[in-house]
Amino acid sequence: MEQGLKIELGKQGVFVTTVEELYNWGRRSSIWPMQFGLACCAIEMIATTMARYDLARFGGEVFRPSPRQADLMIISGTVTKKMAPQVVRLYNQMAEPRYVIAMGACAISGGPFKQGYNVLKGIDRYIPVDVHIPGCPPRPEALLHAFITLQKKIDGQSLTGEDRPRHLDAAAQGEFPVPVQGEHDLEPTSNKGVWPVPITIR
Amino acid sequence: MAGADYHPLSRRGIGTKGLGKAWNERAFVIEEQALKTVEEIKAAIEASVPGAGVELVLNPSVSGQHSLRLAPSHAVAVATFLRDDRDLALDFLSNATGVDWPDKEISEKIKVTRTVSKTVDGVDQQVEETVEETRKRVEPGCLEAVYHLFSVAKKHGPVIIRLKTVNRSDQVELPSLTPVWRSAEFQEREIFDLFGIVFTGHPDLRRLLMWDEFKDHPMRRDYVEPDDYEYEPTAHDEVLARAQAHRAKAEAGQKGGDR
Numbered sequence: 001m002e003q004g005l006k007i008e009l010g011k012q013g014v015f016v017t018t019v020e021e022l023y024n025w026g027r028r029s030s031i032w033p034m035q036f037g038l039a040c041c042a043i044e045m046i047a048t049t050m051a052r053y054d055l056a057r058f059g060g061e062v063f064r065p066s067p068r069q070a071d072l073m074i075i076s077g078t079v080t081k082k083m084a085p086q087v088v089r090l091y092n093q094m095a096e097p098r099y100v101i102a103m104g105a106c107a108i109s110g111g112p113f114k115q116g117y118n119v120l121k122g123i124d125r126y127i128p129v130d131v132h133i134p135g136c137p138p139r140p141e142a143l144l145h146a147f148i149t150l151q152k153k154i155d156g157q158s159l160t161g162e163d164r165p166r167h168l169d170a171a172a173q174g175e176f177p178v179p180v181q182g183e184h185d186l187e188p189t190s191n192k193g194v195w196p197v198p199i200t201i202r
Numbered sequence: 203m204a205g206a207d208y209h210p211l212s213r214r215g216i217g218t219k220g221l222g223k224a225w226n227e228r229a230f231v232i233e234e235q236a237l238k239t240v241e242e243i244k245a246a247i248e249a250s251v252p253g254a255g256v257e258l259v260l261n262p263s264v265s266g267q268h269s270l271r272l273a274p275s276h277a278v279a280v281a282t283f284l285r286d287d288r289d290l291a292l293d294f295l296s297n298a299t300g301v302d303w304p305d306k307e308i309s310e311k312i313k314v315t316r317t318v319s320k321t322v323d324g325v326d327q328q329v330e331e332t333v334e335e336t337r338k339r340v341e342p343g344c345l346e347a348v349y350h351l352f353s354v355a356k357k358h359g360p361v362i363i364r365l366k367t368v369n370r371s372d373q374v375e376l377p378s379l380t381p382v383w384r385s386a387e388f389q390e391r392e393i394f395d396l397f398g399i400v401f402t403g404h405p406d407l408r409r410l411l412m413w414d415e416f417k418d419h420p421m422r423r424d425y426v427e428p429d430d431y432e433y434e435p436t437a438h439d440e441v442l443a444r445a446q447a448h449r450a451k452a453e454a455g456q457k458g459g460d461r
Binding site: 081082115117118121181182183184185189197198 | 411412413415416417418420425427428430432433435441
């Protein structure tokens, strides 16, 4: 339906919508994050939820202490190789639809600790990440921006067709293999289905 | 500046006028309880624990933080003495850490006198000659645990003690000081995890930072990290070299696979 006609009808007191719009509006307005912090970025995440920045304005205030009730996983901090299997397992335990924000330099790439012996070079090697936020740590505004970006992404998803969300696609992969802690490193070192090694052009 | 009294703050150019008599007295009391020198501590240990092989390790830098190397066989007895002695009363272990000393190749120039046969004026003679020779020897490495001790009761410190293993491969046992200072527990676990020193007598010696299945000791100088340099978008220096090495290896592997 045309936008102009919709507005005109609205002026006459007629509200027109589609199931898709209504469905996505509901989903994006109540994204419940998981109560889960890994390092210093978690402090910024806590600040984002507090009165000054107030994540509740966007429907994200209900931090759930269980992955079963959460829609959004905010990877807030350094993911160590010791912690990575637990992060993937928690992600597996979340119910669809589920989303991931990788918050801060460490979560997206390993950050200042990248060459450390126990630091994973980005959580996107094992689970699909929807929004990456750089920063060390990112300001609460940046997390809010990521949250709004995620809401826009949800709003733009069509419920049918190729780009439909994973929970409406029966063939979609739901469980992501949990890496095993080996004798020298995590095995495998990345999930090639989620993270095909990017080609660097120089 | 009030009077000619010595005051620690006056050296930094901070006036002590407003602080009153009590402050000055307190400062004086602390001054009186200055810590013994390492030589005095060594003498006290040797008087109390017979046969304790205490060795001075002098630090020639400005800080002059000298330390005492203890023989592992007497370490627990000496540590107990340091904790319980009335003058020292080192009741607080603030830090325990490890040091890795890898095998060191030392090349020395030695003057050697040799008998050489030479032709002098058409006659063969045996002549003694002094030649400089470079000799190489390998000094075996070791692992070391370093403990920094303070006294909360006496407000002094640090006293630094060191324990040395025999080598860095198969004889890496040291006595645990956890029975003496409880705060050593996690720090010794960390040293065990990262350096591979095995503390005998430790109540719960498990890895602390790395997972149990992990085999290496990452803080050792010869630790080989896994080759995970497949994606380095902003590499420079050492990382760039490693990323290039990884790429060369991967390309060689691909070509090998095609053949």
